[in-house]
Amino acid sequence: MISYQIDLEGITAARLRGFFVGWPKPPSPETHLRLLQQSYRVVLAVDDQTNRVVGFINAISDSVLSAYIPLLEVLPEYQMQGIGDELVKRMLRLLDNLYMIDLTCDRRLQKFYERFGMNPSTGMMIRNYARQSRA
Numbered sequence: 001m002i003s004y005q006i007d008l009e010g011i012t013a014a015r016l017r018g019f020f021v022g023w024p025k026p027p028s029p030e031t032h033l034r035l036l037q038q039s040y041r042v043v044l045a046v047d048d049q050t051n052r053v054v055g056f057i058n059a060i061s062d063s064v065l066s067a068y069i070p071l072l073e074v075l076p077e078y079q080m081q082g083i084g085d086e087l088v089k090r091m092l093r094l095l096d097n098l099y100m101i102d103l104t105c106d107r108r109l110q111k112f113y114e115r116f117g118m119n120p121s122t123g124m125m126i127r128n129y130a131r132q133s134r135a
Contacts, residue, residue, distance in 0.1 A: 001047075001048045001049070002045050002046065002047060002048065002054065002055075002078075002081075002083060002086075003045075003046050003048050004043055004044065004045055004046070004086065004087070004090055005043070005044050005046060006041065006042065006043055006044075006090070006094065007042075008033075008036055008037060008042065008044075011033065011036070011044065011053065012033070013028070013029035013030045013032065013033045014029065015051070015052060015053045016029040016032045016033055016036075016053055016056075017029050018075050019032060019056070019073050019075065020032075020073070021073075021075075021076055023132060024129065024132065025129065025130075025132040025133035025135075026132070026133060027132070027133055027134050028133065028134075028135070031133070031134045031135075035058065035071075036056065036058055039058040039059060039060055040058075040059050040060050040061035040063065040067060041058065041059045041061070041067075041091065041094045041095065042056060042057070042058045042059075043056065043057050043058075043087050043090045043091050043094070044056050045074065045078075045083045045086070045087060047078070054074060054075045054078040054083065055072075055073060055074035055075065055078060055083045055084065055087055056071070056072075056073060056087070057069060057071065057072040057073075057087040057088065057090075057091045058070060058071050059091060059094070059095060059101075061095070061098065064098075065098060065099040065100060066098060066099060066100045066101070066102070067095045067098050067100070067101050067102070068101075068102050068103065069091065069101065069102070069103040070103070072084060072087060072088065072103075074087070084112075085115075088113070088116050089116065092116060092117075101118075102121075102123075103118070104123050104125060
């Protein structure tokens with residue numbers, strides 16, 4: 001069974017292994033923990049049998065009008081089980097007092113987010129891939 005939590009109680013870097021699949025220079029589990037600690041809101045999916053974190057979503061915010069959802073990930077072996085859907089639903093509920101909630105995704109993922117009432121938009125970005133791992 002999968003349970004969900006909105007805090008980092010009991011979460012260690014060791015419980016965050018296996019994320020950032022396909023990233024050329026993925027953040028370490030220690031960096032992953034730091035980014036979660038410094039987020040405005042987090043929702044974690046935890047496998048109750050293994051006590052392993054199997055999915056997460058985070059948001060950063062000005063706490064007044066806006067929030068940005070930079071990351072949503074579910075470990076590959078746990079995908080296609082509704083965990084990503086549940087993470088998004090729970091995060092949007094946590095942010096429903098804000099005026100705007102934004103995220104950036106590849107075009108192929110827009111249909112996924114449209115199911116939650118999100119609309120496609122145009123954006124700009126800079127990616128400094130040399131800093132991707134934050135090492």
